[in-house]
Amino acid sequence: MDELQRIWKRHQYVARASTAFIYGILVSIAMNFFWTPGKIYSSGITGLAQLLTSLGNRYLAHTFHPSVALLLFLLNLPLFVLAWKQIGHRFTFFTILAVVCSSIMIKSLSAVTLTKDPIICAIFGAAINGFGTGLALKNGISTGGLDILGLTLRKRTGKSIGTINLCFNFFIILAAGAVYGWPYAFYSALGIFINARVMDMVYTRQQKMQVMIVTNKPRSVIDCIQSRLPRGITIVHGAEGAYRHDQKTILFTVISRYEQSELKAAMEESDPYAFVSIAENVEIMGRFYEPEP
Template sequence: MIAKIEKKLDHYYYHQFMGAVLYGVILAIALNYFWKPGHIYSSGFTGLAQLIDTLTHGRVSVSWGIAAANLPLLLIAALKLSKRFAVFTALAVILSALFVPVFSTSIVLTPDPLICAMFGGALNGMAVGTALRFGVGTGGLDIIGMLFKMKFHTKVGSVNLAFNALIMVGAGLTYGWQYALYSIIGVVVSAHFIDVFYTRQQQIQEMIVTNKPEMMCEHIQQKMRRGVTIIDSAHGGYTGKDKAVLLTVVTQHELGDLREAIHEVDPHAFYSESKVEHTGGRFFEPEP
């Protein structure tokens, strides 16, 4: 039993480590191959580090800016979120700071700022969203976003978008206002891809029609930490048989486990899914 638990923990930490590595590599590629040649500023603290690098004429590099700007938030993450989350976030920040000069290149794939903004934003959103999905923070605004989400149930990508006005003004003053507009496009694309890849924050309401409500409820609660509401006395309009309707809310990340649980108990159960904009009350949020 103990060996099984240790194996599961090792597997979990392996995914977190790989999430940190992937984030560092993808961010470095986005910065060196798209943002720099396109004169595009990123969102969040990476964009702030780019702005500091520009204003200091390279005396404070992007790598140093990323590391220095994130230090206070890493301390906050350790206190307010979790120490484990803070450790892997620190790893992601350090790796991204190290990989930026490693992937530095003189190759220009395209000088088109619109293409650079869109592809750089997509890569950044994919990197951040994937890291968060594996329980790894990337520092900066995603920590602030997670704190806002815990408090106000606000999506991470939307919070990031709201905090980037200053960076866009810096882009406009430095390269010209057309590049600020291109950077805004990159930020919007990045925010969208964060919400696409960070499936833990996307909530799905599941309605299940079955003639095995008690077994279904028990199996779902055993498989995942989710409550189920049973509505008795439902009646099939076509079959004429009595049924029960079950309602539960899960995250997109848990949807596969829920479908598996439904199929294991009642392969003939009817179920439908719909996106949830907001939940109140006691909806369990897993530790980051």
């Protein structure tokens, strides 16, 4: 058993390290192929690094030539400390790895101007970056910046990562308008919105779903679900089917979208003929277990 646990942990480490590398490639493509040519600002710390680079090149061109890659790493340093204290050491290590990979790839990958159309650059840059960020979060690592703040605040507020990011990015939108002109503020706002939505589509742990199960095998269903998922279940006895008037039991639980496949497998194993109804995007009051990153 100990050997299996070591193998599983090693597999998780390799998967997270690979995800950090993949994220670095994706964010560098978004930055060098779309955002920079289209004069689009990203969200969060990446957008702030872009802003400081633009201002440095405009007003300090003769004395200081900051790069987005360098500023991205430097701005994340205090957030690494926050993650180390508030979230976890292993999480912080892979977050640092993701930020280092992204900084190196942004600096190393040669820029290719596919188009300068700001709408296309905003949409495709945001979609690529949002997918990379969501993939990283889904695999238990962060991309730094507002992800760390978002994960910390989500424990207290229950808000989704994308929603929290949107709240921090009003300043970035104003900066885009001041530096490049107000049309680019709207293009950047479009990109930030798409980035948040794609991130939430990929990172599904924070999306809650209410499940109602009507079954005549309640014990089998409960045992099978709870062997797979750390979820409480409420039992309602004495239900009656209207067609055959046979006795049924109704089970209620709440899961995350991330756990939907496990629920489906549990139902197929325990009672494939049960009636299952799932309501999405429910609001939870009270304790809802979420695994640590």
